[in-house]
Amino acid sequence: MAQEITAEDIRARVRKLLEEAHPDHVDQFTFRGKQYDHGLAWVHFPEGYGGLGISPGFQAVVADELAKHARTNYEDMMVNPIGIGMGAPTVLTHGTEWMKKNLLRRIFTGEDIWCQLFSEPSAGSDVAGLATRATREGDNWVINGQKVWTSFAHISKWGMLLARTNPDVPKHAGLSYFLLDMQSLGVEVRPLYQMTGEAEFNEVFLTDVKIPADHLIGPEGEGWKVAITTLMNERSAIGGAGVPRKGSGSIGVLMNLWRSREKSGFAPESEVLMRERIAKLYIESELLRITSQRARAARKAGNPGPEGSVAKLVQADVNKRIWECAMDVLGPASLIYEPGYARRRPTSRAKESRTALAKYQFLRARANSIEGGTSEVMKNILGERVLGLPGEPRSDKDVPWKQIPRNG
Amino acid sequence: MDISFTREHDELRETVRRFLEKESGEAAVRKVMETEDGYDARTWERMASELSILGLIVPESYGGAGLGAVEMAIVFEEMGRVLYCGPFLATAALAASIVREAATDAEKSRLLGEIASGKLITTLAIAEESGEWSAEAVAMRASRHGANWRLDGVKDYVLDGNAADVTLVAAKADGHLALFRVDGAASGLERVSLPTLDLTRKLSRLTFRGTPATRISDKDIRDALSRALDFGVAMVAAEQVGGAQRCLEMSVSHAKTRLQFGRPIGSFQAIKHRCADMLVDVEFARSAAYYAAFALDGGDDAEAREAVQIAKSFCSEAFYKAAAENIQIHGGMGFTWEHPAHLYFKRARTGLVMFGTPGEYRQKLAASLGL
Ligand SMILES: Cc1cc2nc3c(=O)[nH]c(=O)nc-3n(C[C@H](O)[C@H](O)[C@H](O)COP(=O)(O)OP(=O)(O)OC[C@H]3O[C@@H](n4cnc5c(N)ncnc54)[C@H](O)[C@@H]3O)c2cc1C
Numbered sequence: 001m002a003q004e005i006t007a008e009d010i011r012a013r014v015r016k017l018l019e020e021a022h023p024d025h026v027d028q029f030t031f032r033g034k035q036y037d038h039g040l041a042w043v044h045f046p047e048g049y050g051g052l053g054i055s056p057g058f059q060a061v062v063a064d065e066l067a068k069h070a071r072t073n074y075e076d077m078m079v080n081p082i083g084i085g086m087g088a089p090t091v092l093t094h095g096t097e098w099m100k101k102n103l104l105r106r107i108f109t110g111e112d113i114w115c116q117l118f119s120e121p122s123a124g125s126d127v128a129g130l131a132t133r134a135t136r137e138g139d140n141w142v143i144n145g146q147k148v149w150t151s152f153a154h155i156s157k158w159g160m161l162l163a164r165t166n167p168d169v170p171k172h173a174g175l176s177y178f179l180l181d182m183q184s185l186g187v188e189v190r191p192l193y194q195m196t197g198e199a200e201f202n203e204v205f206l207t208d209v210k211i212p213a214d215h216l217i218g219p220e221g222e223g224w225k226v227a228i229t230t231l232m233n234e235r236s237a238i239g240g241a242g243v244p245r246k247g248s249g250s251i252g253v254l255m256n257l258w259r260s261r262e263k264s265g266f267a268p269e270s271e272v273l274m275r276e277r278i279a280k281l282y283i284e285s286e287l288l289r290i291t292s293q294r295a296r297a298a299r300k301a302g303n304p305g306p307e308g309s310v311a312k313l314v315q316a317d318v319n320k321r322i323w324e325c326a327m328d329v330l331g332p333a334s335l336i337y338e339p340g341y342a343r344r345r346p347t348s349r350a351k352e353s354r355t356a357l358a359k360y361q362f363l364r365a366r367a368n369s370i371e372g373g374t375s376e377v378m379k380n381i382l383g384e385r386v387l388g389l390p391g392e393p394r395s396d397k398d399v400p401w402k403q404i405p406r407n408g
Numbered sequence: 409m410d411i412s413f414t415r416e417h418d419e420l421r422e423t424v425r426r427f428l429e430k431e432s433g434e435a436a437v438r439k440v441m442e443t444e445d446g447y448d449a450r451t452w453e454r455m456a457s458e459l460s461i462l463g464l465i466v467p468e469s470y471g472g473a474g475l476g477a478v479e480m481a482i483v484f485e486e487m488g489r490v491l492y493c494g495p496f497l498a499t500a501a502l503a504a505s506i507v508r509e510a511a512t513d514a515e516k517s518r519l520l521g522e523i524a525s526g527k528l529i530t531t532l533a534i535a536e537e538s539g540e541w542s543a544e545a546v547a548m549r550a551s552r553h554g555a556n557w558r559l560d561g562v563k564d565y566v567l568d569g570n571a572a573d574v575t576l577v578a579a580k581a582d583g584h585l586a587l588f589r590v591d592g593a594a595s596g597l598e599r600v601s602l603p604t605l606d607l608t609r610k611l612s613r614l615t616f617r618g619t620p621a622t623r624i625s626d627k628d629i630r631d632a633l634s635r636a637l638d639f640g641v642a643m644v645a646a647e648q649v650g651g652a653q654r655c656l657e658m659s660v661s662h663a664k665t666r667l668q669f670g671r672p673i674g675s676f677q678a679i680k681h682r683c684a685d686m687l688v689d690v691e692f693a694r695s696a697a698y699y700a701a702f703a704l705d706g707g708d709d710a711e712a713r714e715a716v717q718i719a720k721s722f723c724s725e726a727f728y729k730a731a732a733e734n735i736q737i738h739g740g741m742g743f744t745w746e747h748p749a750h751l752y753f754k755r756a757r758t759g760l761v762m763f764g765t766p767g768e769y770r771q772k773l774a775a776s777l778g779l
Pocket of ligand 1: 122123148201367372373375677
């Protein structure tokens, strides 16, 4: 693709796509399949793999043009968040030709949902310390261990599995990265209920699970390098998903909630404070949107760097404060939790009242500073990898993994 | 809105940075800040003759470079990094902007070329004793004496009021808000330079007693004034980004080299996380300042106004936080006169108040968002 591609070229391409398939008239798989074929799925991917090999900044142009002409919006984060945000860039960067040909398009259309099998009960922030074992037997790898907090495992076709192939070397050096068919024998997925009462995530038990040797992603023993690609993309996907359009997303809900408040509920002095507080959250939401946009525009085709952690960190903090503010707007109504805590899998929230949604979001937001790397860990990354500050003295470096103290 | 810089922008930044490193290093700033007028005449002259930045926003037809807020923001960001001390904000941003917006053609010809060529240090006097920078707060009235105008009253917190060859004064006349030109040496004008918290930014109190003035606007200047103020706020926001970035750099470099308990203090999370928070603030402030500059050039007045409110709110506070953290991270050394940390801290603190507080701007934003 020519270097001098302009936003107008992209808009023209989108209009051409819409002539062939329009989201208001065809189903998700069909439309997104065509979008992929036109190189408009993830424009920074190479041609032939759903992209055009140009700066990811142009993706916003695609979204904008689509929004102009279509009511239906199949959003990435709804379709297949982990597959699109993390699986695809990992496959593109480290996968085999077979994987790229056979997996990428179906990730984008949402035909194959993906999950990330990294965290374990004893290894969260320190995920490189994980214990799930992979041993080689003939043409297969055999997996034994347990994963936890695995979002979407119950509906996934593929899992990105990080496992230990060598316990006798320092922890980062003994990891390998696998593509796991979630329907394999020995994979057991159990719902794990969250503080909202819902189970978005799961525990995944792996017992003598066989993975064909050619489903290794990247070389044996270099799983950590592959995992970094996944994690960097995770952070920038989470951070970038903050506020897609001016005044939309969480901040939009909060502003509407405030505008439709019971007028008698607030003394004039509190009104002034609340208005300023909401304006401040609006400002931060706007800056989150603009900062993500700037970061994307500055990026060439390829994987995001640690700057994705900036947006991830702020997004978590702002989102938590937005929903705390919403609870204050609701006042006494915040004493009630109308969705209830019935244990269930998450379902569409489209029909929920704004009030009910706000209370759910208030609870759900607690996870924002934990999922995809805690805020403390993000700050370590910013400090060390962006600012170049020295690391902490460590007791787990240059020691074989099996000698490191671990949780019971 | 597409916020990205061109190669010309990068070159401008590079040129200004190199110039300021030579002309406005810490030693130079400390020397100049101790003088009453607070600027170096030779540097000022070179800004006009070599960099052409005094007339950056002056239209080409009046002898300027005819550029906009984006280019000017680049210059301000660089000046903020080094705490450039001189009447640049007053002359090249505020005065140039109000003249461009509100003055008659004859006055534009008279003033803009001289501003661009560095011959005329000019300032804009708005605030009075209440210290409010807005058209609404102007109470001073001009009186007519035959064909001439006279001014009486006080203008306070006037940027570079002592150094200015010409002061542009907002005052009421015939039921309008009008703009007057007053000569620095005019009779009946008393100029007192104020002992400022921030030594690198000079302020004066101007007392007018039947001072002769020339009316240079023919229409009401309310809108023009608020646009000029918005421009000034956006430029100070860019300056704050530069200052905050410099504080972050100082903190990080100190944290890498200062050893305590046998290790660099930057390896302690209490310090590392503070630096990470500063980085986040600086990046967001950058987004805010650039957004404001691009929006001002973009032509959508409502968007520009909102972007300026965002920039004021965020950048002034981000700079203040960064400057405060910078002192803390430097420990006792950061509290000394000798260390530059306090210079940034004082600039940051005054930036919270000048042209209105972040809280006031958030209230304005809340009102326009219908909250
Ligand atoms: C909603 C949700 C969905 C998730 N989905 C997935 C998924 O799909 N796949 C998956 O693999 N994982 C998933 N996770 C797991 C998530 O990545 C981990 O929970 C997270 O990395 C933290 O690990 P942990 O829970 O073991 O906490 P710990 O690592 O034990 O952390 C506990 C506390 O210690 C702090 N801490 C730890 N190390 C440091 C350090 N070096 N410096 C400073 N503070 C430190 C942490 O910040 C935290 O406050 C999900 C989690 C949530 C909440």
